[in-house]
Amino acid sequence: MAISLFFFAIFTLFTTPSVLTSPSPDLVRSSCQHATFPKVCLHTLSLYNSQATTPRELAQAAIKVSISRATKASDYLSTLQKEAANKREKGAVKDCAGQMSESVDELRKTLGELKELRRGTFRWQMSNAETWVSAALTNEDTCLDGFKEIDGRVRSDVKRKVTNVAKVTSNALYLINRLDHP
Template identity: 45%
Template sequence: MARATLVISLAILSLLYVFSHHNAAAAAAVPSIGNSFIRASCGTTTYPNLCISSLSAYASTIRKSPRQLVTAALSVCVDRAESSKQHIQKLIKFNGLKRREYAALKDCLEVITEGVDRLSKSAQELKKMGRAGGPEYFWHMSNLQTWVSAALTDDNTCMDGFAGRAMDGRVKTSIRARMTNVAQVTSNALALCNQFAGKF
């Protein structure tokens, strides 16, 4: 009797081990699938390394879904644009800004606020698209592409305000670094939107 119980217990433990090992392997495969898809998709962007690094945290959600890939790319854009907006709001309050720096920061804040709004609308538009190829799909996709493209223009407009040697300094360096990053992830998001649109 004791031996039979031992045999049954060992069999159950073996099954549990196999089952848990299989589940762990399957769970590990999900990000791997997503990362492979991200790498392949980012190959068409202007900044592929940034594309991969900024989206890899979403691999388990993206898996092999073009829609989820674009959703994640837009989320990255919104987060970084919003962070830059908050940074500019803090800079404007600093004492000792040059008059031209203050004016450039005010202009930059205005356009980055518009950019955040457009990127947020783009993310919402993606949710409204419905089924690919449906009657309203291409209309929503057109809106999305237009807003992301406009947000990219906003990023560049912000940096234009700091052109010239007269604007050189820590403020310009700080703004340029942040806005360059926002522009690059936005450029990548637009490329992935275009890639997604081209599938249908």
């Protein structure tokens, strides 16, 4: 009888749906391990550890982080335009604000595509997502180019904020590239 209960308990343990479908408790850690910026990845996505149960959900969470950071940077740049010291600085800030706004749009399109992945169009959708995230990274890089000949607090503040956005966006691209099915 005791042996029968033992085998029943083992059988129940390994066939209970919650055990079979529960995610790895360290999805974020294992996914971020080889990201471009692993510490940033782990720090920004650790809040999603219980919400993101699949690589696809984690990639979506990474895009949400990028959208949030890019939106904050864009808002900051819009405010900063009013405080720019001279014409050159004001122009660089305005151009950068436009680039960051475009990044937000591209990241939003990416999130929409990731939410609708389908088996028959998976490769096409992944190509779109990768293209849009890459374009967002290019915008972020281009944004910083406008500050190469500007010194001071504005340059360092913009560089810090935009570099932060670029890091989380780069990690998001890495996580998207790891997806291999819908």
